Amino acid sequence: MKRIDPHTHSTVSDGTQTPAELMESAAQAGLDIIGLTDHDTTAGWDEAAHAVASTGVKLLRGMEVTCRHHDTSVHLLSYLHDPADDTLVAICARTMESRATRAQKMVENLSADYPITWEQVQQYAPKDGPIGRPHIADALVAVGAFTNRNECFIRALHPSGPYYVPHWSPDPVEATRVIRAAGGVPVIAHPRARGRNNRVLELEIIEAMIDAGLAGIECDHRDHSVEDSDAMKHLAQTYNLIVTGSSDYHGTGKPNRLGENLTDPHEFARIVEQGKLEVIRP
Ligand code: AMP
Ligand code: ZN
Numbered sequence: 001m002k003r004i005d006p007h008t009h010s011t012v013s014d015g016t017q018t019p020a021e022l023m024e025s026a027a028q029a030g031l032d033i034i035g036l037t038d039h040d041t042t043a044g045w046d047e048a049a050h051a052v053a054s055t056g057v058k059l060l061r062g063m064e065v066t067c068r069h070h071d072t073s074v075h076l077l078s079y080l081h082d083p084a085d086d087t088l089v090a091i092c093a094r095t096m097e098s099r100a101t102r103a104q105k106m107v108e109n110l111s112a113d114y115p116i117t118w119e120q121v122q123q124y125a126p127k128d129g130p131i132g133r134p135h136i137a138d139a140l141v142a143v144g145a146f147t148n149r150n151e152c153f154i155r156a157l158h159p160s161g162p163y164y165v166p167h168w169s170p171d172p173v174e175a176t177r178v179i180r181a182a183g184g185v186p187v188i189a190h191p192r193a194r195g196r197n198n199r200v201l202e203l204e205i206i207e208a209m210i211d212a213g214l215a216g217i218e219c220d221h222r223d224h225s226v227e228d229s230d231a232m233k234h235l236a237q238t239y240n241l242i243v244t245g246s247s248d249y250h251g252t253g254k255p256n257r258l259g260e261n262l263t264d265p266h267e268f269a270r271i272v273e274q275g276k277l278e279v280i281r282p
């Protein structure tokens with residue numbers, strides 16, 4: 001049975017390993033295929049692709065598009081899309097700019113109570129990449145305010161906390177259409193994970209995304225209970241959607257370990273069939 005983990009992050013967004021290091025770790029974890037899905041960017045694809053030959057790990061090129069519907073955060077994986085698609089590139093660029101402005105505002109808010117500066121936080125963020133709360137967390141840890149990213153999220157970076165500022169995000173239904181038009185395969189990430197204000201994504205939104213061309217649902221994920229996973233598999237079956245499972249690995253930034261959840265090879269084949277690009281093989 002092939003070991004396929006289709007959702008991971010590198011230093012190109014908020015993971016802690018470079019794409020090349022991630023490929024090495026994937027080989028050590030005994031993965032046959034890894035999906036690199038950094039937040040709102042495909043900047044890590046080339047480096048990861050170069051490591052396919054040396055590691056023997058096949059590469060599924062992807063991206064996790066940050067979306068929002070009113071107050072609910074929605075993460076939408078896009079697989080094998082054209083990375084030069086104008087509309088998708090424009091969405092990512094707008095998100096990137098808004099992330100920078102937003103991070104600056106959050107740092108300003110936090111600096112009233114914690115000894116951190118914008119210059120310092122930028123050291124932890126990818127250059128010209130999608131800066132996010134994990135990078136602010138790294139700065140808070142560096143000054144000794146908290147011990148790890150998770151503690152920062154619970155105590156200082158949570159959306160219901162006093163320092164939080166949202167950034168612009170596309171609507172998930174619109175993003176689903178855009179990904180399809182770019183030749184991509186849209187798979188909703190961890191739909192039952194507790195998002196902003198601890199609210200779960202309403203079924204109504206998922207159904208609207210299905211109408212817009214959603215291809216699959218990430219069912220097996222550490223933020224899902226067994227009941228969540230079963231409910232999402234049932235929904236996927238009802239609409240004949242692809243079922244995936246993944247680690248959502250972030251290196252040392254999260255406890256998630258490579259390969260802790262996997263995707264069935266038959267389901268993986270359905271992603272490949274629908275994508276514009278190929279899987280990169282040694
Ligand atoms: P942002 O995109 O800036 O709103 O930050 C969200 C990102 O933070 C997500 O991509 C998660 O990977 C990460 N994240 C969320 N909660 C935690 C946590 N408790 N510990 C570490 N990382 C987290
Ligand atoms: Zn992340």
Ligand code: FE
Nearest residue numbers: 064075189190
């Ligand atoms: Fe996510």
Ligand code: FE
Nearest residue numbers: 007009064248
């Ligand atoms: Fe993720």
